[in-house]
Amino acid sequence: MVIFPIIIVLSFVLYIYYKVAIIRTNEPLFQHYYQSKSKICLGIFVFFFGINQYLFYETRLSLFIGILFLVIGGLQAWDGIKRTRFYREQAQSLEAYEE
Template sequence: MGVIFPILIVVSLVLYIYYKVAILKTKDGLTQKYFNGRSHSCLGIFIFAFGINQYLFYETKISLFIGIIFLLIGGAQTIHGFKVSKHYQNEWKRLHPEGK
C-alpha cells in the first residue's frame, strides 16, 4: 500500500507534463483542448494521490484536513478533465466520421 501512491503520483505527473508538451506541438485547436482536458485529469489524479499519500505518511489531524482538501480539489479537477476530454473526443469523432 505504501508504494502504490508514490508510483501513481509520479506517473500522473509525467502524463501531465506529456500532455502539456503535446499541446504545444499540435496546431489543431480541437486536439489542443482535448489534450488540455487530459492534462487536467492527470493533474487531478496527482493532487488526489498526493493528498492520500500525505495523510498515510504523517497520520496527523492537520494532514487529514489538508488531505481532505486535496481530495476534493483533485477529485473535482479529475472529473472536470474527464468531461472536457470526453466532449472534445466526441467532437473530433463527429467532425472526422471516417476515422483517423
C-alpha cells in the same frame, strides 16, 4: 504503500506529456482535448498526493489538508473526464464530416 508514489510520479509524467503535446499540435480542437487529458492527470496527482501525505504524517492537520486535496483533485479529474468526452465526440464528428 509503494503504490501511491508510483501513481503520483506516473500521473505527473503524463501531465507533462500532455502539456508538451498541447504545444506540439496546431489544431485547436486537439489542443483542448490534450488540455482536458492533462486536467485528469493533474487531478489524479493531487488526489493521490493528498492520500499519501496523510498516510505519511497521520496528524489532524494533514488530515484536513488531505481532505482538501482529495476534493480538489477529484473535482479536477471529474471536470477533465467530462471535457475529454466532449472533445472526443467533437473530434469524431469532425473526422466523419471530413470523410
